[in-house]
Amino acid sequence: MTLKKAAKIGRRAGLLALVCLVAAMATIPGPARARYASIVIDAGTGDVLHEVNANTRNYPASLTKMMTLYLAFEALQSGRLEAKQALNVSWRAARMPASRLGLKRGQTISVENAILALVTKSANDAAVVLAEALAGSEGGFARRMTKKAAALGMTRTRFRNASGLHDRRQLSTARDMAMLARALIVDFPQFYRYFSAKSFRYKGRTYRNHNKLLKSYSGTDGLKTGYTRASGYNLATSTVRNGRRLIAVVFGGKTARARDRHMASLLDKGFAMPVVIRGIASKVPASKPANLATTTAQASVPSPPPAKPAAPLAEGDAPPGPPESKPKQTQVTARAPISLLPPGMHHVPTPAKTAGVRTERAPKNNGRRVTEAARQLARTGSWGVQVGAFYSLSPARKAAHDAAERLPGILGDTQVVIPLVQGVQGPLYRARLMGLSKTKARTACRRLKSLEIDCLVVQSKDGVKLALNDQPAN
Template identity: 50%
Template sequence: MIRNIRSGLHPVAAVLLIVFLAGCSTTETLRPPAPTVSFAPTSKYAAIVVDANNGNTLFQSSATAPRYPASLTKMMTLYMLFEAMEQGRVSNATLIPVSAYAAARPPSKLGFRAGETISVQSAIQALCTKSANDVAAAVAEYLGGTEDQFAAQMTAKARQLGMSGTVFRNASGLPDDGQRTTARDMAVLGIALRNRFPNQYANFSAREFAFRGKLVKGHNDMLGRVRGVDGIKTGYIRASGYNIVTSVQADGRGLVVVVMGGQSAKARNAHVEELIARYLPAASRRGGGGGGGLFARN
């Protein structure tokens, strides 16, 4: 597995992910913190908290149990798009056509007619902020030929990154019984995105973006709610419950927090806040001051 990770990442990022995976494999499941707000874990619940400076797992609950990713899937769609940009296959200005199939995807969506186009830069913003399913399908068809072929590429990339419990069937996270992941794998993917594409990662912190003269607001209410939260992605389908991957950095400490299976966005977000409040003070500090952390290295 270490060989596969190294083949898909920059050297430093590969080492950091290896450290993270080692931490996951040696840390015992910890007792969930006593909630200070109403949060009732269900059979869909899974969570993991990772120290972003050293890769240690500070808390986990059902972190390797199969779960539906919902729109967390778009983190891998974006990884594939960022990689295509890095390889020179597309640029910010490249226009992606929207097929009748893509235009017909159910919400959340921007709302295209078949034959229209969207630039790569706008597609990135739409996926990070609006979580647009029509845009995800258009990106998949543009890069992979068909969404099925792109999903197979996404799964292969997941294996390369060490995401052993993940299978992708589409680019959006729309319901599919065969599409599975784990809280651990989503943490691995969040770390990989930040370390390999630090410049593009800033898109995950956007709370809104302008498109065709209108302001499109996002879904991630953790942004601006908790000091130090800088992204990255939410997701929901009925089968999954309310999912989120959150990155937080404050006072030289950093965490990656994944919560899956919340009964509501409000309850999910409150639980993430609890986990941050409990584990951020216990996280390691880099440099004895602000900034940095594992995510800032590349």
């Protein structure tokens, strides 16, 4: 064989090997892409008010630090850490890339300062300091993080580090991060306040919180931003208005500004949706729910001041005061919880439009679920009674349930429905018991009036637009 011929065969063999290598690499599953995903939940009820790609696994980026903080709060609560305790800065922690405080090997930082550094500056070096203090190594701490995620029901989440720096094996979902946010609020109301810090001063420098919604969106009190090239711009936030807390998560924003605008839009839509109470027991008062509705009222969300009910309003009436221009109302009702959701979460189908962030269509079966809910209400009756209109949610809930307890044997499969009318004077919550026939609604109203409870017979003219599921109020 000539040298020239041998070289030609060698080139062909090399080309064949390259083709095989490329083909083999094509069969290897790649990491998750930075896809848009979002979810909005009512923290008090677990209702899912909006979701798009909520179960899609994405890179959490610095939302990972929420779990680092969860474990730090757990250690503070148990006494394994103290807020003023000095933690050593290791060689590994000092070498972490930005974002960072610039800690040096051999220095110390207090637990509280490390926590504030994570919340505001999103400092990767401080995250490693906490991880090593709690588990001896960042790898060991990441295993604890994943174990805790599983315990919280975050079944599609895996952690590989404490900071959120890119690792193709570190994945989570919008739903899982919403569950983590809710757990932080419920489990550590005494430490959750750290997330409200708008700035943090350390060694003569002031670090401002990356979460701009703390200033730009009224009622926002936490949680965390995140960004890597692979993840896009992520955000988990918690906002309280009129005693109602919403938690929202966005993955894959194109820019920080677009992400923040989109988050504000999702929250606006969420707060415009009424709160609805799931089926009423005809004789036994509703049991106390073991969820955030109780815990938050006691520790995390300031209870609204007692509100005097306005006069009962008929359908379409405006609240007392100056005339309003066409108040917009969304009427919703509740049926049994939709399955296949994590514990404590219920699905509320709703169409989603996004601004400034790429979106994908919601699952097609959402419309069928809403239609079925409408048919169910039609079968049970579209009439009901209204027992008051209030300027905050809590007294509306209480009035509806107090009325329900006075009507044993009449309500049956009735639902408490609290529509929200938004006018120039602010929100107005209408306390109603819906799902009755016209005859039963009149009977119920007569019974209530005999007990000196004002009421009106009302009819749901527009049918059901959304299906909500909620826990009974106390």
